[in-house]
Amino acid sequence: xxxxxxxxxxxxxxxxxxxxxxxxxxxxxxxxxxxxxxxxxxxxxxxxxxxxxxxxxxxxxxxxxxxxxxxxxxxxxxxxxxxxxxxxxxxxxxxxxxxxxxxxxxxxxxxxxxxxxxxxxxxxxxxxxxxxxxxxxxxxxxxxxxxxxxxxxxxxxxxxxxxxxxxxxxxxxxxxxxxxxxxxxxxxxxxxxxxxxxxxxxxxxxxxxxxxxxxxxxxxxxxxxxxxxxxxxxxxxxxxxxxxxxxxxxxxxxxxxxxxxxxxxxxxxxxxxxxxxxxxxxxxxxxxxxxxxxxxxxxxxxxxxxxxxxxxxxxxxxxxxxxxxxxxxxxxxxxxxxxxxxxxxxxxxxxxxxxxxxxxxxxxxxxxxxxxxxxxxxxxxxxxxxxxxxx
Amino acid sequence: xxxxxxxxxxxxxxxxxxxxxxxxxxxxxxxxxxxxxxxxxxxxxxxxxxxxxxxxxxxxxxxxxxxxxxxx
Numbered sequence: 001x002x003x004x005x006x007x008x009x010x011x012x013x014x015x016x017x018x019x020x021x022x023x024x025x026x027x028x029x030x031x032x033x034x035x036x037x038x039x040x041x042x043x044x045x046x047x048x049x050x051x052x053x054x055x056x057x058x059x060x061x062x063x064x065x066x067x068x069x070x071x072x073x074x075x076x077x078x079x080x081x082x083x084x085x086x087x088x089x090x091x092x093x094x095x096x097x098x099x100x101x102x103x104x105x106x107x108x109x110x111x112x113x114x115x116x117x118x119x120x121x122x123x124x125x126x127x128x129x130x131x132x133x134x135x136x137x138x139x140x141x142x143x144x145x146x147x148x149x150x151x152x153x154x155x156x157x158x159x160x161x162x163x164x165x166x167x168x169x170x171x172x173x174x175x176x177x178x179x180x181x182x183x184x185x186x187x188x189x190x191x192x193x194x195x196x197x198x199x200x201x202x203x204x205x206x207x208x209x210x211x212x213x214x215x216x217x218x219x220x221x222x223x224x225x226x227x228x229x230x231x232x233x234x235x236x237x238x239x240x241x242x243x244x245x246x247x248x249x250x251x252x253x254x255x256x257x258x259x260x261x262x263x264x265x266x267x268x269x270x271x272x273x274x275x276x277x278x279x280x281x282x283x284x285x286x287x288x289x290x291x292x293x294x295x296x297x298x299x300x301x302x303x304x305x306x307x308x309x310x311x312x313x314x315x316x317x318x319x320x321x322x323x324x325x326x327x328x329x330x331x332x333x334x335x336x337x338x339x340x341x342x343x344x345x346x347x348x349x350x351x352x353x354x355x356x357x358x359x360x361x362x363x364x365x366x367x368x369x370x371x372x373x374x375x376x377x378x379x380x381x382x383x384x385x386x387x388x389x390x391x
Numbered sequence: 392x393x394x395x396x397x398x399x400x401x402x403x404x405x406x407x408x409x410x411x412x413x414x415x416x417x418x419x420x421x422x423x424x425x426x427x428x429x430x431x432x433x434x435x436x437x438x439x440x441x442x443x444x445x446x447x448x449x450x451x452x453x454x455x456x457x458x459x460x461x462x463x
Contacts (some may be wrong), residue, residue, distance in 0.1 A: 008431025036433070045416060120432055137432060157430055170421040177418060177453045225450035233453035255453035257418025 004038045005133055006304050007147035008113075008122045009160050012037035014276030014293035014300075015153030016104035020194070021301025022151075026309055031040060032145065033108055034119040034136065038190030045256035047218050049193060049210045053092040054291030058298075059103070064101035068212045072191050073282050078355035079198030079348035085380040086358075086366055092193065092220070094210050095290070098238060099339040104294075107213065124150065124163040130313075132271050149304040150272050153297060156257045164269050172226055174261040176205050176287060179233040180220025182212070182252030186245045190214045196240075199348050203227035206288075207240050222258055222287060229346060259286040260336040263330040267320040281325070284337040292329060299324045324329035402444030404459040410436045412456035419448040419457060 004381050006024075008019040012035055019033040037043070048068070052061070055145040061067040069090040076084045109115045122142070123135040123209065131146045152160025161168040179261065188194065194303040201207050204224025211217045221237050228236075233255065277291030283292065303321035308314045358366065406427075413435050420428050427441035428448065439462065449457050 122431075144409060157419065157420040159420075159429075162426060168421055169426070172422060172447050172451060174419065175422055175451055177451045179453045228450065232450075232455045254416075255414045255418075257421075257451070257453075258418040259421065 002145045003135070004145060004147045005308050006031045006149045006151065006301075007132070007145060008033045008151045010153035010155060010276075010278075011040045011105045011108075011115065011117070011133075012101060012153060012155060012276065013058075013104055013290050014278075014297040015151065016040075016101065016108045017294045017297035018151045018153055018275060018301040018304070019113040019115075020104075020108035020111045020299045022305045023108070023113050025302050025305035027112065029305060031113045031306060032111050032147070033105065033114070033115045034121065035105070036120040037116045038118040039098075039114075040105040041104075041115060043131045044097045044252075045252060045254050046097050047208055047210050047220055048095045048097050048212075049208075049288065050093050050095055050290045051288075052093060053293070055093060056273065057291075058294045059100075059107075061093050064103075064390065065365075066096045066103050068096045069094040069190065069210075071193050071211070073189065073193075074191045075194045076355070077194060077196035078352045079201065080107060080195075081196075081341060082352060082355040082359070084355050084358050084366075085192075085219070089334050094193075094212055096212075112286075117139060119157065120153070124160065126270075130271070135284065146271075146307050148271060149318075151297075151300050151304060152272065152274035152278050153276050153278045153293070153300075154274075154333040156259060157240040159266075160272065161274045161278055164272040164274075166266055166269060166272075168264060168274070168280075170261055170280070171205075174259060174284070176258040176260055177207075177233040177255075178220060178222040178258055179227055179237045180218055180253070181205045181237070181248075181250045182216065183219045183241070183242065183245055183248035184216045184251050186215060186217065186219075188217060189264035197348075197351055198319070199227070201240055202236060203229075204344065209239070209298060210243075216251075217250070228260065248301050258282060258287045258289070260287055260337075260340065262334045263325065267322050267325065268315060270318075271313045272316045273303065273318055274319050275325075279325075279327070281333070281341040283342045284333055293326060295363045296325050300327070328363070402442065402462055405439050405442040405462045406437050406444070406445050406446070406448055406457055407460040408437055409458070413452055414454055414456070416453065419433050419452060422448050422451060428441060 008015045023031045048169045074086045120137045190211045196207045202221040204227040205222035207221035261280040275296035279290045282289035427438045
């Protein structure tokens with residue numbers, strides 16, 4: 001049975017960063033990174049938007065082949081189509097995830113990580129000596145490998161967490177059902193991302209347009225099924241596109257789930273850590289998860305290396321990973337989650353009114369902080385939102 | 392296959408997937424309270440003996456690939 005020190009399941013941003021960090025922190029370790037799909041980075045189940053500062057902690061987007069578009073503006077559309085332009089202090093990027101994920105996996109390989117594609121983890125159990133044995137399946141058959149530490153970076157559908165006995169289930173109200181097309185030949189401001197809210201447009205979520213080039217964009221939406229009128233995400237999206245971008249050619253299509261929950265109560269156990277989407281480390285307000293995945297991967301990789309060097313991969317030792325994540329972003333996500341719950345009670349009329357209020361602020365003064373302050377004065381319904389945020 | 396000795400009453404309907412429609416996105420897996428849904432070499436499988444018929448996976452499917460069927 002082949003032995004590894006660290007086995008990372010899933011070569012998305014969380015897994016590739018985790019594997020690379022473990023190897024960088026302890027070059028003597030044998031690190032294996034496995035990916036179910038035959039190509040790292042496909043299929044893309046993502047709107048591909050990411051903030052500039054977080055991205056730069058891991059990769060330089062300037063001139064990179066995986067950086068599709070630089071974004072400098074946000075255009076928010078109220079349910080009644082009132083446009084609000086918000087000045088953005090930070091730049092954002094729209095990625096080409098196929099290339100981006102492949103570049104991260106290549107970086108891991110350059111560190112000395114063994115990368116194996118078309119390899120699916122199908123089951124896992126403890127060995128007599130306290131390691132984990134993972135059954136892997138490839139087109140040529142099954143094999144079992146042993147590892148001291150398993151890092152589960154296996155996304156929304158995480159099985160590693162389940163096999164390790166962690167509760168990775170998601171309440172239905174905290175699952176966004178998403179559908180997205182790549183639309184070519186449509187008109188929009190290619191330096192801006194567009195977000196539209198509304199109970200009839202994307203109940204419980206929002207619709208988005210993220211530019212990939214001058215006339216091509218990821219156009220999608222997410223809904224909470226419990227709030228749907230009976231239609232699925234794809235049907236809501238088809239209606240939105242028919243209304244706003246009817247002439248576009250559909251050159252790509254994807255669906256998927258975004259978990260808008262807070263971080264799992266426990267993301268680790270003996271010899272196991274889970275990170276990224278698998279551990280519910282998505283920003284519950286925005287649904288953004290790429291940078292969070294990489295940050296948690298970095299923490300998990302370093303924790304794995306230190307634990308193996310210390311000869312202690314117990315749950316107590318790996319608790320430092322969970323705590324480091326909670327200090328870094330997990331606690332903030334809990335606050336965002338409370339805001340999300342409060343916003344769920346607000347209706348379209350509120351958002352329409354807020355949009356008009358915000359448009360009364362001169363555009364160069366329209367920062368998010370000032371928008372929030374005005375909203376509190378003009379819309380006392382928001383006070384409970386603010387109260388819950390600061391509690 | 393014989394039911395486990397302490398099995399609760401069998402649901403009259405259980406969830407089933409239409410693999411011709413399913414996109415294998417994995418969204419339904421963490422929604423399933425008894426963890427009856429699996430991806431098996433990229434095909435979605437629902438364990439009829441574990442499914443409790445709660446329907447929590449049905450509406451969230453972005454392409455409506457899941458439906459309730461009689462638990463024959």
